[in-house]
Amino acid sequence: MKRILIFLLTVVLGFHYGNAQNIGIAEVKNGFGSSIPVVNDTINLGEIYLDDLAEEHGKIDIKLTNADSKPLLLRSVKGCCGTNIKAWPKAPVLPNKQTEIRVEFRIEPKPQRISRTVTIESNAKGKPVVKYHIVGLVMNRKASNEIEL
Template structure:
């Protein structure tokens, strides 16, 4: 009788050990599922084409957070003072969309190519956007 009780206790301990081991492995697997924001732009280049001098230089880059964590844009800066970006400082939740408005100063004639660097907590880190076009005088 005492031997049966000992075998039963040993079996219970062994079963509990196995269940605990599987639970630990499952928890570790779940921890490996990375929580990260992912920023996906509709387009990383905006081509203004030919634009009249002193005309509206505003354009917009659209993006979506396709990750599983909130996306926070930490800095958006242009390659020169002639391009001014504007963006929301609020987090973009997973599955939601956002935008970065860009205003290019259309006073100076000629072709232009400028970059906008977007820094965020996204998996990609920094993303470089580009605007290009040509400012033409009126005839």
């Protein structure tokens, strides 16, 4: 009796999980979701000199455009390494409309490389997870009497 119950439970759970996966495949095949056209996934802050460093260098707006005929839903927006996501749209982004994600992070006032990543999860077909990389370099200004070899 115990073996029969375990077998039936295994069969029922197998059908349950099998159907759940088929729904996901059907959604992709039917073109469910929108698309995010990513022109450039790297935001380069360039070289920032220490004496020019301001709080504004750590504030970035990432612009997204819904390039499809269906609404774009952002499921989550996450930043790494002390990157704060200040604002992102919780409501659907309508077709051919643009939205912004406000990102802020602190840049230590010392020579360093800047490397941050913002991960966006959405209902976009083909590529539901998009990563934007924020890079840059904080450096000292060279003295006028220094010679570079």
